[in-house]
Amino acid sequence: MKNGDSGVRGEASLDEALSAVVRRAGASAAGVYLLSATEPVLRLAAVCGMPARAVTPWWRVAVSAAGPLSEAVREDRLVWVGRQEDLARLYPNAAAGLPYRFAMAFAPLHGVRRWGALALLWSASHPPSLTVRERGHILSSAQRIAQVLDEGPAVWSPPEQPRAVALHRPVSNAAQTGLAAADLLQRLPLGALSLDLEGRVTHLNAAAARLLGRSAERLLGTLPWQSVPWLDHPTHEEHYRTAVFTREPVAYTALRPPDVWLDFQLYPSDTGITALIYPHQSRHPASAPPPTITTPPSTAEGAGTGRIHQLIHLAAALSQTVTVADVVRVVADQIVPAFGAQGLVLSVADAGRLKITGHRGYDPRAVARLDGLSLDTGATPAGHILRSGVPAFFADPDEMAHAYPQAPALSGKRAWAFLPLVVSDRRVGCCVLSYDEPHSFSASDRAVLVSLSGLIAQAMDRARLYDAKHHLARGLQQTLLPVALPTMPRLAVAARYRPATHGLDVGGDFYDLIRLSDSTAAAVIGDVQGHSITAAALMGQVRTAVHATAGAQPGEVLARTNRVLLDLETELFVSCLYIHIDLSERRLHLASAGHLPPLLRTLTPRPDTRALEVDPGPLLGIDIGSEAHYPVTRAPLPPGALLALYTDGLVETPETDITHSIAALAHHLTTHTEQPLDELADSILHHALPPHPHTDDIALLLLHAP
Numbered sequence: 001m002k003n004g005d006s007g008v009r010g011e012a013s014l015d016e017a018l019s020a021v022v023r024r025a026g027a028s029a030a031g032v033y034l035l036s037a038t039e040p041v042l043r044l045a046a047v048c049g050m051p052a053r054a055v056t057p058w059w060r061v062a063v064s065a066a067g068p069l070s071e072a073v074r075e076d077r078l079v080w081v082g083r084q085e086d087l088a089r090l091y092p093n094a095a096a097g098l099p100y101r102f103a104m105a106f107a108p109l110h111g112v113r114r115w116g117a118l119a120l121l122w123s124a125s126h127p128p129s130l131t132v133r134e135r136g137h138i139l140s141s142a143q144r145i146a147q148v149l150d151e152g153p154a155v156w157s158p159p160e161q162p163r164a165v166a167l168h169r170p171v172s173n174a175a176q177t178g179l180a181a182a183d184l185l186q187r188l189p190l191g192a193l194s195l196d197l198e199g200r201v202t203h204l205n206a207a208a209a210r211l212l213g214r215s216a217e218r219l220l221g222t223l224p225w226q227s228v229p230w231l232d233h234p235t236h237e238e239h240y241r242t243a244v245f246t247r248e249p250v251a252y253t254a255l256r257p258p259d260v261w262l263d264f265q266l267y268p269s270d271t272g273i274t275a276l277i278y279p280h281q282s283r284h285p286a287s288a289p290p291p292t293i294t295t296p297p298s299t300a301e302g303a304g305t306g307r308i309h310q311l312i313h314l315a316a317a318l319s320q321t322v323t324v325a326d327v328v329r330v331v332a333d334q335i336v337p338a339f340g341a342q343g344l345v346l347s348v349a350d351a352g353r354l355k356i357t358g359h360r361g362y363d364p365r366a367v368a369r370l371d372g373l374s375l376d377t378g379a380t381p382a383g384h385i386l387r388s389g390v391p392a393f394f395a396d397p398d399e400m401a402h403a404y405p406q407a408p409a410l411s412g413k414r415a416w417a418f419l420p421l422v423v424s425d426r427r428v429g430c431c432v433l434s435y436d437e438p439h440s441f442s443a444s445d446r447a448v449l450v451s452l453s454g455l456i457a458q459a460m461d462r463a464r465l466y467d468a469k470h471h472l473a474r475g476l477q478q479t480l481l482p483v484a485l486p487t488m489p490r491l492a493v494a495a496r497y498r499p500a501t502h503g504l505d506v507g508g509d510f511y512d513l514i515r516l517s518d519s520t521a522a523a524v525i526g527d528v529q530g531h532s533i534t535a536a537a538l539m540g541q542v543r544t545a546v547h548a549t550a551g552a553q554p555g556e557v558l559a560r561t562n563r564v565l566l567d568l569e570t571e572l573f574v575s576c577l578y579i580h581i582d583l584s585e586r587r588l589h590l591a592s593a594g595h596l597p598p599l600l601r602t603l604t605p606r607p608d609t610r611a612l613e614v615d616p617g618p619l620l621g622i623d624i625g626s627e628a629h630y631p632v633t634r635a636p637l638p639p640g641a642l643l644a645l646y647t648d649g650l651v652e653t654p655e656t657d658i659t660h661s662i663a664a665l666a667h668h669l670t671t672h673t674e675q676p677l678d679e680l681a682d683s684i685l686h687h688a689l690p691p692h693p694h695t696d697d698i699a700l701l702l703l704h705a706p
Helices: 005-025 052-058 068-075 084-090 092-096 132-151 174-187 206-212 234-246 305-319 324-338 364-370 382-388 397-403 407-411 443-480 533-549 554-568 658-670 677-688
Strands: 029-035 041-048 060-062 079-081 102-110 114-123 163-165 191-196 201-204 250-256 260-268 272-279 343-350 353-360 392-394 415-423 426-435 492-498 509-515 520-528 574-582 587-593 599-602 608-611 633-636 641-646 698-705
Touching: 005 029, 005 041, 005 114, 005 132, 005 163, 029 068, 041 052, 041 068, 041 114, 052 234, 052 305, 060 068, 060 324, 068 079, 068 102, 068 114, 079 084, 084 092, 102 132, 114 132, 191 206, 206 272, 234 250, 234 260, 234 272, 305 324, 305 443, 324 343, 324 353, 324 426, 324 443, 343 364, 343 443, 353 364, 353 382, 353 426, 364 407, 382 415, 382 426, 397 407, 415 443, 426 443, 443 533, 492 509, 492 677, 509 533, 509 698, 520 533, 520 641, 520 698, 533 554, 533 574, 554 574, 554 587, 574 641, 599 658, 608 658, 641 658, 658 677, 677 698
Parallel strands: 041 163
Antiparallel strands: 029 041, 029 114, 041 060, 079 102, 102 114, 191 201, 191 272, 250 260, 260 272, 343 353, 343 426, 392 415, 415 426, 492 698, 509 520, 520 574, 574 587, 587 633, 599 608, 599 641, 641 698
8 A cells, every 4th residue: 555654544544444343243354355546356455354365366356257246346235145055146156266154245335436345254153134234334334444545545555465454352361361371271181272363373282282293382373284294285274264264163083194083173263263182082072063084195285275265266267258358357367466477478379370369567569579479489488388288487587598598588577487278189379477576486386377277278269269259240240230321301310239248249130221212211120039140140131121122011011021031931030110101291101020019209299108009910930821911000200209119128128027118118218308319329228228138139220200
């Protein structure tokens, strides 16, 4: 955060407020996430009641991520997750990295400006729902934190690593009570250790030192799974993390080589963990939970449970990516900082060259020099790494210059990890993480990075295929829809098209305006079943058929178009509305093939919008065994009237009666009579589109006869 006295005072106030929130809410832990000023991410600034190391995978969270924290900030509302099952159901990717039983609340920090979010955690003993009082208390706590941020330094910026905030509680009889407690522990026949929330040993008795096989001096201030060789396995750290997150007792049995089994019982609190240790054959305390027997193998260097959860968390983030830009964003926003890197270059193999698809932390001039290098280049290791499929790690410029003399000067970095992106022996590209200072790569770092490179490769391969199909589909869609609508002397027009937010971003909804003369025109809107390339292609054939017969009676236009579709023997059906507009006589002639009724807004004697009742005919493409008949409906077109044609994607939503949605659209048109036509079209889409992804295409055509 900002340096100087004001920055220090601001941090102290934030720490005090955060500690007070934990005490008043009865929560296990709390954290403050701040929005980064330079990138669309939330960064953990401070955490209280839990070690910062325990939440390493969640130090940085993308604002666009599908999770409760991001949702609270994006939608500016309190998000509550009462049970681990709720997290798995609502946010499956977030749950993959949080396999614990707990309850959490996420409240936006919205003061003078949007600061970020407050996260609160309770043990699984908390009821699955919030009371009104608790909800109000959480929101008032968030307001207090936001007020502290408003009153703090002029510029807040999240630190590179979050601060661990001590949980302050009233303490009495400190000196005498401490001596008595120490004597009590030493007299116990069981091993007893006190761990702080970071997992470090703060106190132990002689029995614990004897059972662990280490002197008290060698254990105090250390993490047991680091200072005791036979505890150096992710299983032991995972038991500790489970106790910290859930605030529930954890019991397990472990083997002390060569043949001594020991029972461990962990009892967590808000200030730390008490661990009891005794031989497995001894008598258990009556209140102790039953032990779970585990037999961890001995390893020279464990990956660590934190790394394991980090890998799961990053894998879940990559599974959400769709486009190449998404992959670049996740790698840059989450994977790069997770390994302390400052730079990223993500490139793909394209026609014998390495094409850079994304980068962070590099001068654009350096990127221009690196972009498009041949796969057999000797300037950097990237080409060789991709051809061989073997990753390479360079801890400093001298190590790099020994094999590739030009490489250090090209990028200006001082340490590199080159990771080949390979899918089923197929070379996809290369991911380069770089550092501004020399950096050594531990065996666990290398193992996790190599594992991640496979996940990145699969995500990148999938994203490139999606982007290629998306480009093809958008090109097809733009070709089939009108590039521009014709201008009419006495008719203003506005049109909008929105594809479904999943799939290929292409569909079968269409609209058209055909100029027949200076005073007559034909307006068409339709919906081909489905949203696919096949539906889009059929939409183009329908438009062509309508154009070929436009000017005839509306019923005849639809009948001829239906015959064309029957000749094509397609399995898709089409709804369509064709309107012949006569501006001289101010009359409408309408024919419908099972399409939704248009809305007509009139201004006299007062603004009013109603649905025109049009006698429907059968959907286009249905063979009824005889010539399909499409009746024609006539209606007046009063001066100043507005006609709205639309497809069902605009008014059809789950669990909502479509007639109510059409009535809501009519009300919107009635209450926005002063808006220009283009602004009205945009406001209709904004009013109708749900906040969640919509699953159908939308076409809208507005016609105004002033």
